[in-house]
Amino acid sequence: MTAWSNYCLVAVVGGGAAGMMAAIAAAGMIAAEGVDRLGVAAPVMLLEKSDRVGRKLLATGNGRCNLSNQFMTPDHFHGRDREFVKALLNRFSVNETLEFFRSLGLGCRTESNGRIYPYSLQAAAVLDLLRRAAERSGVETVQHFDVKDIVPIGGPDDGFRVVASDGRFVLARTAIVATGGMAAPVFGCDGTGYLLLNKFGHVCTPLFPAIVQVKTDTEPVRGLAGIKFDGIAGLKIGSHIAKVAAGEILFTDYGLSGPPILGLAREIGSALRTESAEQVFIELDFLPDMEYQDLLGWLKKRGELDPALELSGFLTGLVHKKIGQAIVKRSLEKPLTLARPAAELTDRSLTRMAHFLKKLPIRVTGTRGWTQAQVTAGGLKTDQFNHLTLESNLQPGLFAAGEILDIDGDCGGYNLQWAWTTGHVAGESAALLATGTR
Ligand SMILES: Cc1cc2nc3c(=O)[nH]c(=O)nc-3n(C[C@H](O)[C@H](O)[C@H](O)COP(=O)(O)OP(=O)(O)OC[C@H]3O[C@@H](n4cnc5c(N)ncnc54)[C@H](O)[C@@H]3O)c2cc1C
Structure with missing residues (x-):
C-alpha cells in the first residue's frame, strides 16, 4: 500500500x-x-x-x-x-x-x-x-x-x-x-x-x-436446572428491593437465567461492586397472580381436603412438580420425607411455604462475566x-x-x-x- x-x-x-x-x-x-x-x-x-x-x-x-x-x-x-x-x-x-x-x-x-x-x-x-x-x-x-x-x-x-x-x-x-x-x-x-x-x-x-446470566448459591437451585416458570424476580440489596422484573425465569446449574434475570444483571453487577455479597439476593415470586393471604388459605384448604396426600405432590397444580418439592422441603420445620402425608404439615410450615412461593430468597454470588455478557x-x-x-x-x-x-x-x-x-x-x-x- x-x-x-x-x-x-x-x-x-x-x-x-x-x-x-x-x-x-x-x-x-x-x-x-x-x-x-x-x-x-x-x-x-x-x-x-x-x-x-x-x-x-x-x-x-x-x-x-x-x-x-x-x-x-x-x-x-x-x-x-x-x-x-x-x-x-x-x-x-x-x-x-x-x-x-x-x-x-x-x-x-x-x-x-x-x-x-x-x-x-x-x-x-x-x-x-x-x-x-x-x-x-x-x-x-x-x-x-x-x-x-x-x-x-x-x-x-x-x-x-x-x-x-x-x-x-x-x-x-x-x-x-x-x-x-x-x-x-x-x-x-x-x-x-x-x-x-x-x-x-x-x-x-x-x-x-451487563445483560448476563447470574450465578447464585447452588443449594436452592440444585436439581432444578432446565426448569422454567413465568414469574417475578426481585433484586434485594440488604432489606431494600432495588428492581423487579417479570417474565420467563430459568433455573440452571450455575444459578438463574431468562429475560428478567438478564434485565437485573446490571444492577447486580453494580451492587456486587459496592455491597458485601452476603447482602445481594434475588427473590422469586412463583405465583405473581396470587396474593399471599389467598395463597395461604389455598394451602390450608388443600391439606384439609386431602390429608393423606403425599408431600411430594402437595404443590403440584400450582407450580412445576420439582419446584414444588424443593419448596415443601425448605418449608418443613422438621425433616420429614416427602412420602409423609399432608396431615403432618404444621401451620408454621404452611406459612413458610406460602412465603417461599411468593418470596424465595436466593443469594447471588456473581454474574457469568464477559464471555457470556451481551453488553x-x-x-x-x-x-x-x-x-x-x-x-x-x-x-x-x-x-x-x-x-x-x-x-x-x-x-x-x-x-x-x-x-x-x-x-x-x-x-x-x-x-x-x-x-x-x-
Ligand atoms: C449474543 C448477543 C446478542 C445481542 N442481542 C442484541 C439484540 O438483539 N438487540 C440489541 O439491541 N443488542 C443486542 N446485543 C448488544 C449489541 O449487539 C451491541 O451493543 C452492539 O453490537 C454494539 O455495537 P458496536 O458497534 O459498538 O460494537 P461491536 O458490535 O462489538 O463491534 C465492534 C467491532 O470492532 C472490532 N474491533 C475491536 N477492536 C478493534 C481494533 N483494535 N481494530 C479493528 N477493529 C476492532 C470488533 O472486531 C468488532 O467487529 C447483543 C449482544 C450479544 C453479544
Whole structure:
C-alpha cells in the first residue's frame, strides 16, 4: 500500500453495528458534498480486525436481530449522563433509523412489547443490506486490520495515522473509534479501543458485564436446572428491593437465567461492586397472580381436603412438580420425607411455604462475566465528548461511537439503537469536518 492509496477522509475503526453505520453515514454525507471535488480514492475506510465485519450482529436477538424498540426513552439507558442519550436520540431517532433501513430495502416488524425486528426475522438480512450499502456508497472495507495506535500528524487539524499491529497504516483526516466494549470477546471485542483513546486523555467509568446470566448459591437451585416458570424476580440489596422484573425465569446449574434475570444483571453487577455479597439476593415470586393471604388459605384448604396426600405432590397444580418439592422441603420445620402425608404439615410450615412461593430468597454470588455478557456497562466518559457530534473534546477530529461509550441500554433493542444513533451522528459529523463543510 502506498501512502496515497491509503489516504481517506474518514477512517472508522471497528466494523460492528456502530462502525458500519458510521461508515455509511459518512460516505453518504461526503457524496452529498460532491466527492469528486475532494479528489480522494476512498472517502471512507472501515477498518476491522477480524476476517468479517458485523459478526456480532449475526448473533443478536438469537439470530433474529432485535434492532430497535418502539418505546425509545432515555430511561432505558444507563450511564452517568442520560441527557447525553436524549440529545443524541433527538439527532437520529428510531423513526430515522427505520427510514434508513427502509431505504436499504429492509422491512421491519414491531412486536407487542415494542421490540423491532427485520421482517424476515433474520439478522443476516440486516448485515447483508448494511454491507451492500457500504459497498455501494464507496466505503472501502479492510479486514484483518487490527488497529493498535492512532497518531495525530502535524497540527491539530491535520488528521491521523491509523496504525495496525502488522505495521500497515491509513492516513485519515478524521477517525471514528467504534471498537465496542468488553462483552462477548468471541466477536472481537477486547477493550483495545479504550487504550486507543486513553492516550488522548480519555478515561473510562468502571466496566462490568451487563445483560448476563447470574450465578447464585447452588443449594436452592440444585436439581432444578432446565426448569422454567413465568414469574417475578426481585433484586434485594440488604432489606431494600432495588428492581423487579417479570417474565420467563430459568433455573440452571450455575444459578438463574431468562429475560428478567438478564434485565437485573446490571444492577447486580453494580451492587456486587459496592455491597458485601452476603447482602445481594434475588427473590422469586412463583405465583405473581396470587396474593399471599389467598395463597395461604389455598394451602390450608388443600391439606384439609386431602390429608393423606403425599408431600411430594402437595404443590403440584400450582407450580412445576420439582419446584414444588424443593419448596415443601425448605418449608418443613422438621425433616420429614416427602412420602409423609399432608396431615403432618404444621401451620408454621404452611406459612413458610406460602412465603417461599411468593418470596424465595436466593443469594447471588456473581454474574457469568464477559464471555457470556451481551453488553458492557461503563465506558468512555461522555462529558469528554461533544453531545451533538460525538467529537472528542480533547482531540479535534477524533470521534467515538457505540458501546465503547459509557452508555448501555436495557435488553430489547436499545443497545443496537445506541449503535445506530451514535454511528450515524459520528459518521456525518466526521464527514462534515473532513470535507471542511463544518
Ligand atoms: C449474543 C448477543 C446478542 C445481542 N442481542 C442484541 C439484540 O438483539 N438487540 C440489541 O439491541 N443488542 C443486542 N446485543 C448488544 C449489541 O449487539 C451491541 O451493543 C452492539 O453490537 C454494539 O455495537 P458496536 O458497534 O459498538 O460494537 P461491536 O458490535 O462489538 O463491534 C465492534 C467491532 O470492532 C472490532 N474491533 C475491536 N477492536 C478493534 C481494533 N483494535 N481494530 C479493528 N477493529 C476492532 C470488533 O472486531 C468488532 O467487529 C447483543 C449482544 C450479544 C453479544
